[in-house]
Amino acid sequence: KAGVTQTPRYLIKTRGQQVTLSCSPISGHRSVSWYQQTPGQGLQFLFEYFSETQRNKGNFPGRFSGRQFSNSRSEMNVSTLELGDSALYLCASSLRGPNTEAFFGQGTRLTVV
Amino acid sequence: QQQVKQSPQSLIVQKGGISIINCAYENTAFDYFPWYQQFPGKGPALLIAIRPDVSEKKEGRFTISFNKSAKQFSLHIMDSQPGDSATYFCAAIFNFGNEKLTFGTGTRLTIIP
Numbered sequence: 001k002a003g004v005t006q007t008p009r010y011l012i013k014t015r016g017q018q019v020t021l022s023c024s025p026i027s028g029h030r031s032v033s034w035y036q037q038t039p040g041q042g043l044q045f046l047f048e049y050f051s052e053t054q055r056n057k058g059n060f061p062g063r064f065s066g067r068q069f070s071n072s073r074s075e076m077n078v079s080t081l082e083l084g085d086s087a088l089y090l091c092a093s094s095l096r097g098p099n100t101e102a103f104f105g106q107g108t109r110l111t112v113v
Numbered sequence: 114q115q116q117v118k119q120s121p122q123s124l125i126v127q128k129g130g131i132s133i134i135n136c137a138y139e140n141t142a143f144d145y146f147p148w149y150q151q152f153p154g155k156g157p158a159l160l161i162a163i164r165p166d167v168s169e170k171k172e173g174r175f176t177i178s179f180n181k182s183a184k185q186f187s188l189h190i191m192d193s194q195p196g197d198s199a200t201y202f203c204a205a206i207f208n209f210g211n212e213k214l215t216f217g218t219g220t221r222l223t224i225i226p
Contacts, residue, residue: 033212033213042218042219043214045214055212105156
């Protein structure tokens with residue numbers, strides 16, 4: 001069965017712009033989580049969606065937002081990009097939540113210049 | 114109370130040897146402990162996971178040992194191979210009400226011939 005698909009794989013944006021990243025979970029999975037990975041901070045939780053509802057949110061500014069659609073696909077948006085937003089953004093899907101098996105996509109590498 | 118501490122930061126093991134990575138947690142409400150393996154340019158891949166009602170779980174060359182009273186768990190890779198060279202992350206999550214994985218800081222494992 002197909003894995004978690006994230007698009008695009010790479011993005012270069014200018015400071016101040018906004019960006020939208022997409023995640024298609026494994027078929028049948030209803031939970032989608034987003035994480036930011038940087039060399040300095042490691043893997044940091046952004047938010048988790050289940051059946052179109054945000055169930056949990058990490059400690060990130062309001063510039064980071066997300067949503068989930070009825071087909072479980074999810075998008076995250078970052079507005080007013082800062083240099084420090086450069087990171088690998090990872091999406092994980094699971095059947096009911098990350099306390100069951102969570103499978104990660106390959107990530108979107110965002111570079112802000 | 115949300116932290117998961119992982120050590121060592123990097124590890125070099127000879128081919129055929131045993132690689133051991135340790136993690137410790139503080140919050141006793143954590144009740145699911147997965148390990149992830151990540152290769153450069155890829156997302157983390159679920160390797161093996163354990164719940165606190167068992168003290169050990171083995172899958173092939175990978176074993177998790179869990180010490181509930183000490184709030185510690187470790188990953189053992191037996192007969193380590195060059196293909197095991199990757200970064201390994203331990204993680205922890207509550208069963209209810211907190212749908213986020215809390216990750217350790219990662220261990221870069223290098224297997225030398």
